[in-house]
Amino acid sequence: MMGRHLREGVKNLIRNSWMSVASVGAVAITLLILGAALLIAFNAQQMSQYVAGQLQVNVYLKQQVTKAQAQQIVGEVQNMPGIRSVQYVSKEEGFKQLEQMIGTQYHDVLGGLSQANTLPDKLIVKAANPQDTVTVAKEIQAVPGVDKVDSGQQVVNRLLAFLSVLRNIGLAFVLGLLVTAMFLISNTIKITIFSRRREIEIMKLVGATNWFIRWPFLTEAMLIGFIGAAIPFAILTLGYRSLYVHVGGVFPILTFPLLPVSAVAIKLFGVMLLIGLFVGIWGGIMSIRKFLRV
């Protein structure tokens, strides 16, 4: 029985090809945007977790601070509440680290710089509790001899705020698109119902049940939703995979590890399929209730 409904649903889809293409396209574009947003969201979560794990406050001391004064400041910071560790990095050490990081290849770039003036003395402070990072950073700022305090949290917070604004705009956009897609599907089904009204009339006449009459149309609507989800899913996973391979699994600049393709694919497929089917069924039911009086 389900076999027949599926066959009829596919037949409807093909007969009604232009409307079907339009509906599938609408669902696909909507879910492409939604899927891309989801990929970013999954990774943003990963990013904040990763960065939160190694949150540290970089405290730069003023140029005129002497070594002895620096040691005093270290002691002072160490005695503040909520501090886990304080590590002192002198300007010389800092320079070496920078050299290592950049590598010998670009050694010439550094070679021309006077060591004394390039880098300030630095303290690397970790809060006992990562959430307190910002508070701790503020307190340290008040210590005399401290020039600049840079907590990674601020960057992360700003980035997260930006992403959440982006997400809300995206969500509203996607919601609008979903409604559009749903209306397109509903219209497609309406046209199918119209083009098959003779068959429907005869089915009723000879005693087909209401569900038997409805199923092919519902199947058509679900197929639109399914295909509309499968296409952007394929595009997104292939795209993500090639990005992943291209950057070697690590997001540039922020250097946090990207989620592996297999981990995002399952979640992505679940969400997209669910939404695709939901929009399909919703659009289908709208038309069936309105135009298929059984």
Added chain:
Amino acid sequence: MIEMQNVWKNYPNGTIALQGISVHIGKSDFVYVVGPSGAGKSTFIKLMYREENPTKGEIFVNGFNIGRLKPRKVPLLRRSLGVVFQDFKLLPRLTAYENVAFALEVIGAQRQIKRRVREALDWVGLVDKADVLPEHLSGGEQQRIAIARALVNNPTVIIADEPTGNLDPETSWGIMKVFQRINDRGTTVVMATHNKDIVNTLRKRVIAIENGRIARDEAKGTYEYED
């Protein structure tokens, strides 16, 4: 088989199509429903297969209480009936065979579809046209296919609304022979018709409806209208 008690039908636009119809049609009866245009014959027929709901009164068809029939149960009523129309209502893209088989497929029948369709086509004498599309069949042949479709589920009652209305006299007689054979095997036949010649020649019970009321109900009656 079919029982109506004081049945009224008002359409939403205010037309009162039937005003207090009471009638009994027994098993194996053959009944003509006659009367002027707009008298209420089609409405009378539509009530029997629950295309329309009675406004007032009781209708029983094959044991189904039409006025109280839940929408879910309507398909069961329809499976116990066969309905035939003036315009055949065949599906143009399906062959004669497929049109008849369609009626079985959509009610979920699985067993012996082929045999049952052949049998029905045999009843109307069109086995050799099984693979022909309706557009390549004459009007009379198309109506026979429609009758085969109505028969294929072995209904106890066949209802027809002017089945010969689109056919020439000679073809109409061919169709009447089919109905006669159906009735001979014990199936009840209720037929609305304008065909004076047929009613007055192949004499059967005649129910005359005028202005939504039964004006006459005679065994072996006559037509008595000038069309």
